[in-house]
Amino acid sequence: xxxxxxxxxxxxxxxxxxAAMRDTILRVGAERGDTVTLSDLYAEGFxxxxxxxxFGARQDPDYLVYAQEQRQAYRGGTLAPDIAREVxxxxxxxxLAFTFPVFWFSTPGILKGWIDRxxxxxxxxxxxxxxxxxxxxxxxxxxxxGLGGREQMFGPDGIHGELATGMLRHFFQGTLGYVxxxxxxxxxxxxVPYVEPVARAAMLADLETYVRDLESQPTLAMPDLEDFSDTxxxxxxxxKD
Amino acid sequence: xxxxxxxxxxxxxxxxxxAAMRDTILRVGAERGDTVTLSDLYAEGFxxxxxxxxFGARQDPDYLVYAQEQRQAYRGGTLAPDIAREVxxxxxxxxLAFTFPVFWFSTPGILKGWIDRxxxxxxxxxxxxxxxxxxxxxxxxxxxxGLGGREQMFGPDGIHGELATGMLRHFFQGTLGYVxxxxxxxxxxxxVPYVEPVARAAMLADLETYVRDLESQPTLAMPDLEDFSDTxxxxxxxxKD
Numbered sequence: 001x002x003x004x005x006x007x008x009x010x011x012x013x014x015x016x017x018x019a020a021m022r023d024t025i026l027r028v029g030a031e032r033g034d035t036v037t038l039s040d041l042y043a044e045g046f047x048x049x050x051x052x053x054x055f056g057a058r059q060d061p062d063y064l065v066y067a068q069e070q071r072q073a074y075r076g077g078t079l080a081p082d083i084a085r086e087v088x089x090x091x092x093x094x095x096l097a098f099t100f101p102v103f104w105f106s107t108p109g110i111l112k113g114w115i116d117r118x119x120x121x122x123x124x125x126x127x128x129x130x131x132x133x134x135x136x137x138x139x140x141x142x143x144x145x146g147l148g149g150r151e152q153m154f155g156p157d158g159i160h161g162e163l164a165t166g167m168l169r170h171f172f173q174g175t176l177g178y179v180x181x182x183x184x185x186x187x188x189x190x191x192v193p194y195v196e197p198v199a200r201a202a203m204l205a206d207l208e209t210y211v212r213d214l215e216s217q218p219t220l221a222m223p224d225l226e227d228f229s230d231t232x233x234x235x236x237x238x239x240k241d
Numbered sequence: 242x243x244x245x246x247x248x249x250x251x252x253x254x255x256x257x258x259x260a261a262m263r264d265t266i267l268r269v270g271a272e273r274g275d276t277v278t279l280s281d282l283y284a285e286g287f288x289x290x291x292x293x294x295x296f297g298a299r300q301d302p303d304y305l306v307y308a309q310e311q312r313q314a315y316r317g318g319t320l321a322p323d324i325a326r327e328v329x330x331x332x333x334x335x336x337l338a339f340t341f342p343v344f345w346f347s348t349p350g351i352l353k354g355w356i357d358r359x360x361x362x363x364x365x366x367x368x369x370x371x372x373x374x375x376x377x378x379x380x381x382x383x384x385x386x387g388l389g390g391r392e393q394m395f396g397p398d399g400i401h402g403e404l405a406t407g408m409l410r411h412f413f414q415g416t417l418g419y420v421x422x423x424x425x426x427x428x429x430x431x432x433v434p435y436v437e438p439v440a441r442a443a444m445l446a447d448l449e450t451y452v453r454d455l456e457s458q459p460t461l462a463m464p465d466l467e468d469f470s471d472t473x474x475x476x477x478x479x480x481k482d
Contacts, residue, residue: 012292013305048289048350051253064254065434067389105415106347109289109354116350131400148308150472157475159372159464160415167415170408174346174401193306223400231391234398 003034006093010041010100010111017192017200021144022099024204028211037089041110047082048113054080067121074122086118095140095214096181101192102147105160105167115175124179128232131222134180141176142184142214144207146192163188164220177222184217244275247334251282251341251352258433258441262385263340265445269452278330282351288323289354295321308362315363327359336381336455337422342433343388346401346408356416365420369473372463375421382417383425383455385448387433404429405461418463425458 007025011018022038029036039046052058055069056078073079079087090096100111107115119125124135145168154163164172164186176183187210189203210217227235248266252259263279270277280287293299296310297319314320320328331337341352348356360366365376386409395404405413405427417424428451430444451458468476 012290012307015304042290042292048354049253049283050344050349050351051283063256066253067434103291103357104353104360104419105411106353108291109350109357110291112345112347112353113289113350116344119345150474152472152474159466159469159473159475161410167411169402170346170411174408178345193308225400228400231393232400233391233393234400 003032003094004092005029005034005036005095005097006039006089007036007097007099008039008041008111008114009098010108010114012042012108014043016101016146017189017203018099018101018144018146020200020204021146021187021189021207024207025097025099025144025211028208032212034095037093039086039089039114041114046110046114048110048117050113050116054083054117056080070120071122071126074120079120080117083117083120086114087120087123090118090136091123093139095142096136096176097141098143098145100143100145102145102149102168107171119175119179128225128230130178130180130225132180132225134178137180139181140184140219141181142186142217143172144187144189144210146189148193149190151188151190172220173222177220183220183222184214185220244270244273244335245333246270246275246277246336246338247280247330248277248338248340249280249282249352249355250339251349251355253283253349255284257342257387258430258444259340259342259385259387261441261445262387262428262430262448265448266338266340266385266452269449273453275336278334280327280330280355282355287351287355289351289358291354291357295324295358297321311361312363312367315361320361321358324358324361327355328361328364331359331377332364334380336383337377337417338382339384339386341384341386343386343390343409348412360416360420369466369471371419371421371466373421373466375419378421380422381425381460382422383427383458384413385428385430385451387430389434390431392429392431413461414463418461424461424463425455426461 007022009022026036050066052064055073057076059069059072100107129135153159160167172183187207229235248263250263267277291307293305296314298317300310300313341348370376394400401408413424428448470476
């Protein structure tokens with residue numbers, strides 16, 4: 001079945017290895033028969049600061065509650081045009097993909113601001129409509145990320161702990177999983193600035209395999225809302241199960 | 242002993258509860274006899290996108306390796322003026338403080354971009370000069386953060402897991418701890434948009450106590466470089482200790 005994949009790319013160097021990962025995903029997606037669209041945040045000059053200027057009309061013009069204004073502006077069609085365009089791209093996709101360099105064990109600022117502005121309270125989540133009940137439930141996500149660190153620095157005994165489920169938990173669980181996406185384990189390219197061209201080519205070949213077999217890539221475990229009360233308190237008390 | 246505290250504040254609403262936390266820190270710091278300076282990122286219109294424009298002269302004008310250019314530009318005095326000013330503020334401080342709303346279990350984009358641009362490779366960290374050997378070793382940090390979630394949503398059994406050492410680990414360990422700061426457990430204001438004025442006043446009174454007794458606030462555990470090899474691989478093998 002042909003998929004609509006929307007890829008969000010954020011790297012300041014147009015010829016970077018992460019840009020080569022972007023191009024690999026675009027090419028292999030097309031070869032799979034999927035439709036792949038792209039938000040290239042640096043190339044498009046995306047403005048990443050969430051502010052009052054994001055709303056054409058305000059529910060409360062005197063005091064900004066950002067999430068409240070998001071809900072109101074989405075319903076009323078008064079979101080800033082760049083946000084509305086990105087929201088449309090995301091909602092039209094079956095699969096949301098990301099390529100970015102890991103800056104400070106997180107997304108670059110430009111991508112963090114994209115999340116802040118585009119992942120709207122209302123259509124993306126709200127109250128108990130999170131995780132399996134989130135607004136994007138039924139869609140999937142994956143990321144191909146590059147970092148300077150070595151693989152041995154991560155994992156249960158690594159100096160920085162786990163990567164996808166530890167340092168980057170705020171992104172894979174707290175952002176993508178939170179809005180209901182099923183999240184594949186990321187493709188991680190380690191030690192990027194230090195490896196030779198032949199090793200880079202091998203990593204891109206691995207990414208090609210990853211994308212071709214996307215459906216068989218394992219997904220990350222997410223909290224199950226059945227385990228929590230109406231106010232999202234844990235139902236099970238420690239020692240009782 | 243009088244301290245120099247530098248506070249970095251990031252909230253889009255000037256009259257927000259987080260802004261009241263900022264003002265509490267400014268006031269109590271002054272009452273303690275400390276010198277408190279402020280970077281108010283929204284008020285100053287801080288530009289949070291790390292890019293080639295951050296460097297007046299380039300080591301490699303054809304291909305941007307951001308960390309490499311940071312080192313070169315810091316040595317050569319060719320950093321963009323807004324970055325140079327922030328770096329100076331941080332390096333002059335004994336204590337680095339933050340007030341921000343938690344957006345997506347992380348910092349707002351404007352603050353993430355401040356970290357990307359200001360926490361320089363070279364003076365802040367490099368190679369094995371991380372954690373206890375990081376460039377800011379000897380200084381301390383703390384944060385006062387506000388979020389919409391309730392306290393019961395966090396912790397080992399909470400739906401989102403741990404907050405400071407889980408979702409926000411990328412910030413407290415991966416950013417502040419990484420550059421050598423001793424990091425106090427954060428002051429966390431839960432459920433902020435939903436609580437009544439009397440509860441807000443009580444939270445600000447608690448923050449006042451927290452800042453007055455800053456030296457006795459517990460600090461977060463960080464990795465010990467003695468446990469890792471020269472390439473930062475774990476020295477101890479699982480099952481051997």
